[in-house]
Amino acid sequence: MEFLTMSTQVQELRGRLLTFMSEHVYPNEQRFYLEAERNGPWVVNTVTEELKPIARAARLWNLFLPDPEYGAGLNNLDYAPLCEIMGRSLLAPEVFNCSAPDTGNMETLHRYGSEAQKKHWLVPLLRGEIRSSFAMTEPEVASSDATNIATTIKREGDDYVINGRKWYTTGATDPRCQILIVMGKTNPNAANRHEQQSMILVPKATSGVKVVRALPVLGYYAVPDRAAEVWLDDVRVPVENILLGEGRGFEIAQGRLGPGRIHHCMRLIGLAERVLERMCRRTTLRVSFGRALADQTVTLERIAEARIEIEQARLLTLKAAWMMDHVGNKQARQEIAMIKVAAPLMAQKIIDWAIQAFGGGGTNDDHFLGAAFATARLLRLADGPDEVHRNQIGRLELKRYEGTDPAKTGGTAAVLSRSEALYVGANNRWPAVGSGAVSPGDST
Numbered sequence: 340m341e342f343l344t345m346s347t348q349v350q351e352l353r354g355r356l357l358t359f360m361s362e363h364v365y366p367n368e369q370r371f372y373l374e375a376e377r378n379g380p381w382v383v384n385t386v387t388e389e390l391k392p393i394a395r396a397a398r399l400w401n402l403f404l405p406d407p408e409y410g411a412g413l414n415n416l417d418y419a420p421l422c423e424i425m426g427r428s429l430l431a432p433e434v435f436n437c438s439a440p441d442t443g444n445m446e447t448l449h450r451y452g453s454e455a456q457k458k459h460w461l462v463p464l465l466r467g468e469i470r471s472s473f474a475m476t477e478p479e480v481a482s483s484d485a486t487n488i489a490t491t492i493k494r495e496g497d498d499y500v501i502n503g504r505k506w507y508t509t510g511a512t513d514p515r516c517q518i519l520i521v522m523g524k525t526n527p528n529a530a531n532r533h534e535q536q537s538m539i540l541v542p543k544a545t546s547g548v549k550v551v552r553a554l555p556v557l558g559y560y561a562v563p564d565r566a567a568e569v570w571l572d573d574v575r576v577p578v579e580n581i582l583l584g585e586g587r588g589f590e591i592a593q594g595r596l597g598p599g600r601i602h603h604c605m606r607l608i609g610l611a612e613r614v615l616e617r618m619c620r621r622t623t624l625r626v627s628f629g630r631a632l633a634d635q636t637v638t639l640e641r642i643a644e645a646r647i648e649i650e651q652a653r654l655l656t657l658k659a660a661w662m663m664d665h666v667g668n669k670q671a672r673q674e675i676a677m678i679k680v681a682a683p684l685m686a687q688k689i690i691d692w693a694i695q696a697f698g699g700g701g702t703n704d705d706h707f708l709g710a711a712f713a714t715a716r717l718l719r720l721a722d723g724p725d726e727v728h729r730n731q732i733g734r735l736e737l738k739r740y741e742g743t744d745p746a747k748t749g750g751t752a753a754v755l756s757r758s759e760a761l762y763v764g765a766n767n768r769w770p771a772v773g774s775g776a777v778s779p780g781d782s783t
């Protein structure tokens with residue numbers, strides 16, 4: 340199928356990335372976990388800072404950004420196999436300046452920032468000199484419905500004054516974090532609830548910004564996530580700090596979340612691959628009750644299931660990436676939602692099996708399985724909980740069948756399945772919902 344070919348550029352990058360992982364990333368992982376454990380969430384780990392210049396010099400830098408001027412000029416499908424390799428290690432994405440939430444924030448600034456905002460914040464982010472946070476979620480409201488976000492952004496003369504409580508603001512405890520993209524309400528009375536919110540740039544050093552505590556993720560601090568609670572008390576920033584304009588927060592969120600979500604999935608596939616690889620090696624070597632653990636039927640069964648699920652998730656991710664490239668993030672939203680549900684669940688299950696196979700040692704980070712499990716688990720919440728994505732998938736599915744019952748339409752209306760549609764899409768044509776060939780007799 341056309342969508343599975345890898346360009347020469349990607350093959351070349353892939354080869355160099357694999358070499359870099361073997362030479363610099365894997366040998367430093369134990370140090371990374373030890374540093375994170377000892378330093379905690381408020382301190383920069385030296386290992387990451389040491390490796391970043393090496394990755395940059397090797398031109399394995401900002402590969403996520405499609406714009407060739409700022410990044411590598413790769414589309415989503417090109418980036419998928421590379422992002423997957425980075426996902427094999429929890430240390431790697433940041434080393435290549437390809438880690439969340441910075442990638443999403445850089446995309447936001449790149450797409451929606453003014454020239455001055457880009458110069459001030461995007462350029463140092465792209466150089467890996469500073470880091471950033473995205474502050475949307477709030478402890479007081481169900482934030483999976485972003486219309487609930489209650490932080491206020493009020494205009495006063497040439498400034499906006501911001502008040503609110505945020506939490507799970509990834510990266511805010513990091514001393515390198517200098518800029519927060521904050522979501523809040525500028526237009527609370529707008530009739531359209533999706534036009535009440537705005538996004539605004541808030542330098543972390545602004546008076547009134549308080550990072551009040553680091554939050555553990557399933558007991559882990561710093562790795563996999565430097566989550567934090569952040570209070571915004573009478574924070575005053577100039578009006579120029581608004582992104583795109585008042586009431587445009589949802590529009591930006593839509594643009595930001597598509598690539599961010601699929602990148603998480605690409606990385607999770609790499610993580611699951613590596614975990615399966617290690618599970619195979621370990622169970623082959625470890626002998627219990629007279630035979631290798633790998634010889635137990637239960638182990639074989641789990642290894643087989645893991646392989647099946649990884650392949651399924653990868654194909655769905657590639658399909659979603661291909662659609663984002665060819666028909667846009669909006670048309671691809673069902674696939675993005677599907678993979679955002681499937682990939683974390685797949686990875687969580689495989690890592691759980693690996694923990695079981697590794698015994699007690701599987702619960703700590705000697706084999707990095709503890710942090711890997713926390714990573715997969717947190718991604719069933721971050722960037723939207725599973726249930727919300729399932730609701731969206733279900734609603735889109737229902738919509739596709741509206742007015743298509745052949746018993747009522749005389750067999751003229753029809754629906755292509757999402758997979759059939761892929762073949763049509765290969766010619767760069769995309770069928771409108773409810774168009775295409777009919778299957779007579781499909782009537783309910």
Ligand SMILES: Cc1cc2nc3c(=O)[nH]c(=O)nc-3n(C[C@H](O)[C@H](O)[C@H](O)COP(=O)(O)OP(=O)(O)OC[C@H]3O[C@@H](n4cnc5c(N)ncnc54)[C@H](O)[C@@H]3O)c2cc1C
Pocket residue numbers: 440472473474475476477480481482483484506507508509510556564566717720721722723724726727730
């Ligand atoms: C480690 C980590 C890092 C994060 N990083 C960031 C970040 O950098 N910036 C940021 O702004 N946020 C971040 N988040 C927050 C994350 O996006 C939210 O936790 C998530 O959107 C859910 O919002 P909530 O926690 O308020 O849960 P709620 O909205 O209170 O939802 C609770 C639960 O209710 C259920 N639920 C909700 N809606 C529905 C529905 N429609 N149908 C069925 N069930 C439903 C789901 O099971 C959901 O988990 C992070 C979260 C974690 C765990």
